[in-house]
Amino acid sequence: MIQIRNLHKSFDQLEILKGIDLDVQSGETVVIIGPSGSGKTTFLRCLNLLETPTSGALTLADRHLQFTPGRPVAKNEMLALRRETGMVFQNYNLFPHKTALENLMEGQITVLGRSKSEAREKALRLLDKVGLADRADMYPHQLSGGQQQRVGIARAMAMDPKVLLFDEPTSALDPELVGEVLKVMKELAQEGMTMVIVTHEMKFAQDVADRVVFIDGGVIVEQGPPAEIFGAAKHERTRQFLNKLS
């Protein structure tokens, strides 16, 4: 589903991503872990082109983009690739003046050209799926953080993305609200959604990930099944990082 080759990203003169290669299979759940500042969020944002990679290649579904310094990618190609992805943000990023239902309908109508009734039907189905059917007409400020993030996930799903990207989806939540969001994510993983998740929730990674990728200093240091990474990491840097957390 995703193929990344020799991806680099610099901000001004500072190189943050230093050559990342990664393949994600259809239906796979990949969890990215690593120290703060190691480039995890930047990497995720490169996957849907919220950040433009400095160089390298990205294939997502059947869309292929090559990045070369000084040669900008055509806007329509970027938008087409972005449309294949759904992004769930740390701070939900809901439209504050729209209800939960309207948040889910907006993109379907303006970007995908769906009719209002079609968009509404899909929105209601997805709100039901994340356990919020009875909150459809509420505004974000009337919802808890956990509920807002579940709306955020449903909104991303409403666009029928091929891949869902999660950027620390639970790190702004009070601890007692984390579980309800992780539960929705786990269900999506079990249904075969392709997901790339940046998180500090190691228990979730252990439970749900098909593969854990450890990034440090802008490179992938190590990757493997959770049992291997958490139980028998090969690299000292991975072990040090995990030891610090426990």
Ligand code: ADP
């Ligand atoms: P992580 O998600 O692993 O904590 P980030 O990808 O957020 O790491 O950040 C990696 C580095 O890139 C940090 O040093 C950060 O300051 C820098 N960085 C991220 N975004 C920008 C930006 N838009 N402009 C300049 N530097 C940035």
